[in-house]
Amino acid sequence: MLENTLAIYQNPEGFKVDFNLLQEFENGLDPNHPERNSVPCRVLGFGEISTVFEIQAEHMSGLAFKRMGIFETKEEVDEYLVTYQLYNRLLEGEIGLNLPAHGHAAFVNMSDQPVFYIIQQKIPAPAIGNKAMHVLPTQDTLTLFSCVLQELFKVWKYNQRQADFEVGIDGQVSNWIIQGFNSSQPSLTSDIELSYVDTSTPFIRMDGVEQLDPELFLRSAPSFLAWILRILFLEDVMDRYYDFRKVVIDLLANCCKEQIPELIPELVEMANGFFATQARNLDIEPIQEKEVLAYYREDALIWVLYLWMRRFDRLLYRYILFRPYPHILPGKIKR
Numbered sequence: 001m002l003e004n005t006l007a008i009y010q011n012p013e014g015f016k017v018d019f020n021l022l023q024e025f026e027n028g029l030d031p032n033h034p035e036r037n038s039v040p041c042r043v044l045g046f047g048e049i050s051t052v053f054e055i056q057a058e059h060m061s062g063l064a065f066k067r068m069g070i071f072e073t074k075e076e077v078d079e080y081l082v083t084y085q086l087y088n089r090l091l092e093g094e095i096g097l098n099l100p101a102h103g104h105a106a107f108v109n110m111s112d113q114p115v116f117y118i119i120q121q122k123i124p125a126p127a128i129g130n131k132a133m134h135v136l137p138t139q140d141t142l143t144l145f146s147c148v149l150q151e152l153f154k155v156w157k158y159n160q161r162q163a164d165f166e167v168g169i170d171g172q173v174s175n176w177i178i179q180g181f182n183s184s185q186p187s188l189t190s191d192i193e194l195s196y197v198d199t200s201t202p203f204i205r206m207d208g209v210e211q212l213d214p215e216l217f218l219r220s221a222p223s224f225l226a227w228i229l230r231i232l233f234l235e236d237v238m239d240r241y242y243d244f245r246k247v248v249i250d251l252l253a254n255c256c257k258e259q260i261p262e263l264i265p266e267l268v269e270m271a272n273g274f275f276a277t278q279a280r281n282l283d284i285e286p287i288q289e290k291e292v293l294a295y296y297r298e299d300a301l302i303w304v305l306y307l308w309m310r311r312f313d314r315l316l317y318r319y320i321l322f323r324p325y326p327h328i329l330p331g332k333i334k335r
Contacts, residue, residue: 015101015121016059017063017119019105021057022060025039025053031324031325031327031329032314034328039055039057043328046329046330047198049200049217050118052066053066062121064122066117067117067328068116068200069326070216071114083212084118090158091199095158095167096154097151097155099197100123100195103119104117105117118199127178129144132186133258133260134258140187141260141263142270144176146190148171148173148176149248149270149274150278151194152248153274156244156279160282167204168238169203170198170250171248171251172251172254175197176197177194177197179193179195180193203238210238217234217237217238218230220327222309222310223313223316225309244284245275248287249291250295252271253293253296256292265289268289268292275287310327
């Protein structure tokens, strides 16, 4: 149960965090100008329901703070925490993925809103999969994608061998970290080790029932669109993370986002070879190159429009409702 003070949880690695300073950072946060905080900080990345910060202060160095301000009640945070912890245990302890050292903090801010911070070791930017792609030779980029496929396959092998849980995952290349990556001498071998960092959306089903409340995804959606997103898109968005084929299509489409679509034909061939050999028990239909390109075009258009509508929603809050807009929006995203 959360109180109006910090509830502190430290990770197994025992890194030190100044939780009072974290609370000060939260209370001074302006969603419109997140870096204009009395506590020095830098935005490291954006998600649909979260923002990742580096807090540039003593006892915060080397850490990344993923802020989730989508909760309305303490009970929602408590329920999320149970699912989040279970997801981490399953990914690391049962499925065998590597996760960075992590912890979390939850508290109620000055606006009486519960907030949840996931705390992880900060990752060197060149070691992030989508960054490494731009410095690796082509063959090594193919190796990276092959290793990601191997890691993703662990999830579906786990789902096959037991009936208690069904686990999903967002397999985008930006969610994978190359351990020990040397950007000054970029090269990979087939025995590289990867870590998975995006555990903030715990995709778990028990008896077909989603353990993460899907409504949380709609909290950051434009207020005037939430109802139609709930009816037309929410179930499909959740389902895709439990479908190995769709997860792989999304992974391959990252090449378009990273402006290297010329790799897609080789990656499609590699993925289909993987489906036909190591994953043959899953009976997955081969992927067509045109599917990946069509998926990317549709996905890019949807997210461009979605971000535009979120910005319009922010204007409605400011000039019609005369209320502060509660969400942090990214700047222009290159797609």
